[in-house]
Amino acid sequence: GGRARLLALSEKLVAEGIETELVALLVDHVENSDDFALARIRPYELAAQWQQTRRAVLEACLAATRAGMLDLQWNLICPMCRGGPAMDSLQEVASQVHCAACSIDFTVNFEQSVELTFRLNPSIREVHGDTFCVGGPQVTPHIVVQQLLAPRGNRAIELALEEGRYRLRTLGLPGGQRLRAAENGAREVTLKANSAGWPSEESLIAKRALVELENQTDDEQLFILERTVWSDDAATAAEVTALQVFRDLFAGEALRRGEQISVGTLTVLFTDLKDSTRMYREIGDATAFGRVMNHFDVLKQLIAEEDGALVKTIGDAVMAVFRQPTAAVRAMLRAQQQLGSPPDGMQPLTLKAGLHTGPCIAVTLNDRLDYFGSTVNLAARLEAQSTGGDVVISASVYSDPGVRELLSDGEASLVATRFEIPLKGFAEERFELWRVSVQNRSVSEPRADRGPRAGSSSGVADATGSSTQP
Template sequence: MENVSGKAPVKGTGHREQTWTWHLPVPPDELWPLLSDTARMNEALGTPRYNVEEIAQPDGSVRRHARADYKGVKVEWDDRPYEWVAGRSFRNMRIFERGPLAYFGIDLLIEPDGDAASKLTYTIHVAPRGLLGRFLILTGLLRKSGAAIETMVRQAADHARGLRPLVFDYQPPAPPPGATERLQALSNELAAGDYAHGLAGRLAETIATAQEVDLIRLRPRRLAEAWHAPLRNVVELCLDATRRGLLTMSWNLLCPRCGGAKTQLATLDKLPRGAHCPSCNIDYERDFTRNVEISFQPAASLRPLSLGEFCMGGPHVSRHICVQQHLAPGETRQVEADLPAGEYRIRALQPGGESIIHHLGGAFPAIMAADDGESFGVTPGAPAPDGQVRMVNESRRMLSLVIESREWRRDALTAHEVTTLQAFRDLLPEQVLHPGEDVGIDHVTLMFTDLEGSTALYERMGDGAAYRMVRRHFAYLAEVVRDYDGALVKTIGDAVMAAFADPAQAVRAALAVQGGIDKLNRKYHIKTAREGKPVTEAVILKMGLHAGRCIAVNLNNRLDYFGSTVNLAARLQGKSRGGEIVLSEALAQDPAVQPLLNDRNARAESAELKGFDQPVPFLRLRAG
């Protein structure tokens, strides 16, 4: 068997190990996500959760000391960080201070085995502590553990082949008295609302039957992927389920290194400006666009969840990490790892610096920890051969070197994304920042609209009729903005301000608004007299859009935006004529926006705008 970690396991008195090999008709890339999910496997095996104390060490590293009660036997151990190569291998070792064992470790290796098949090698390392430990080993601890693992492996392979719905056999705990009836009633109520999208039954089933590892942090992106449903539909479902009492909501301040939710709060106004991650032993700031995430849990009255960990720090928890290896001082190690082209961050689990590598494909550059143990980069020597990675620790201390993808937030639904959805503002209007607080937004697209000639419209139609017409156009704008994943921030007289997380969706919404105005006018054809002749009145819109940085604030108990991005979007709307969309040049040059403008008759202009020192370039286009 290949030594997964590159070094021998801990040896001690009474050391035993046993290896199993299975040949499975599933390719490695389908098997890895299932078998590397060690928390799910432990829960399905009936392993109780354990408590972890994270203790900062003088050298900046973190000791993870765990405690648990296994069928009346109290055990304590140091939970060593996993080592792994994503898609191929992982290793873990627990060193016990209390209990019948001195240590217990596992090695897993998945290799291709012909066409669309895998060879799986699994090894357990164990040593006893005292008579009870020796008795457990003599009476078949290894054999029983191997049989249980084989069952899980076979179940995972069958799931990957579509032969069973669940990854592992799992029996949820008995619900609290009345919970089943409450869940059914609330699910029916949810299904009858405007935001269920036919998914209320799926959510109720998930709450009742899913494993706790899935429920402790329900993430809409993962649900949308599993249910093959549009993300906005799932987000709206979860928001409405929170309002109705099926779910509770949590704002999570994610660590920028490990991605863990180290601060979790129920309301946005309680979110701190920063937090400390005990797992990484670092302090970090909040970033609404990057590391403030919204997630959900079942209401405790419907499905109470236990406390503690099923497994801490495994490959599935940190799916953004491609390679994680522990290197002794001065050690050089080469591991099998085929990393595709992309941007990677090189760092250590211990506090220190980092380095960004733009990998173009082929041989991955050899990476090095400098002698200070806090600087990382590329070694001047030749890289390892294709399909391998060479890692060098030139420092005088043990380091856990990490190669991670920069796309670790792909599962997270950020606060910026959810607060720019209309359903969030409609369903949970009380979720706002604390008065006087502000948060920076790296990139938001803002749309301003206004009615052309609204003053004359009121004079011709009369206040009542004109007001009804204005309200109808507000409703029309709100509907289109929601359809394109945006939110109406506020109305200002006859004008509207809307926000979008995605610039392309904002431009699509603007085109759709202008493209549908004729239909709106035909639906509400209102006739008045002008110079003694009947005239059909029409809504004619002016629109301006710009994208950039701004700040979000609490204004009149509503999330609002301020800054030069807001001012420029409003000024551009002022340059629009009826039926036109005016886009800032910066927005028009966005790579996702450019294809939307290719077939449009757009004209480039620039103008001096109030509050801006230099002329502002923009594009003027008609939707038709």
């Protein structure tokens, strides 16, 4: 019965390309674990135990779900006790949830309060696991400090922390501030919560530190400082739904109509082909359509290789999302190079691209998981500023430490030219942008930025043409 089916499915997974060692580890886990472990399988915990990469174990679990060995489930995570019910589909997830154990209502977001886990499919073996608090008997061991601050209020607190990583967040704002406690950290730190979002850099603080909390919003905020050991092992919905492999295998996983749930910070990409209308006229509709379809395949592959996901195509354009800005920049530079230098006999294509990083909202459009918000709108506007062969990035992308490191890498030979421009739909606000390209690659004159181009040295050029290292 069940064991024969398990072994048959394991052979199917190997045939589909999942590593034999991973399949063997998964089968061993299924055969030798108790109901408690098999009712809530956390792929990143298994990755640590098996000394395998997180992505490989996650993809193995997703493939095992498609094959019928596992079932996926979305665990709702109470911000207080970390317990909560499991849902079989994202369509069952509501934006407002009540935790009976803590007697609180909380707003769901994909980054903090929805985790993808798996359970054994009952065709192999029935497992019984009750909803539990992952914090154990002492329900909130991960929470170090909680402070309720009035609108525009502030408070100083003394902290005695163990060495390691922490996160400061509030119940009313998406995302959080990453912290690391160490002996050489700052002994006095000011941490601010505001509607503009949290800093992307990790702050180093002393194990014994005086921390000033500032609520810069017009609403009361509950500040929560928590250890991240548990959440570091969580495959959050924000991360998983932004992966191409998930969107390919589970295209039907979407929110119920009308629901809007925060996914935290994403890097949003929009692309378009330059002069595609002329290409259709010159080589004919059928041939041009084939080239456009081929360019979609190239983009999808390169986006997936950088742990991103293609959300949708719009005519000749693509919308995609990434968890990391650096990955998005790398993917687009590679795409422009590959499309611009095709195999012999194929016509080169010039790709325009724009990137912006910021908070996003997940919704369902056309029965697929999609994203909207000002971050998405701004990214779409940036694509229009690209002239082809360059990637236009916003200040939030440029300020990411990984992006700055990539731009300063001499071997990459990248040039980032700064310019400012008002963007339609944003109340004539002027935006600080950068045009990133490979040095010595021919880039046509900017449409809105008519200043001199970057000089011959790699680095960052301002609007006057002077060059400085980022």
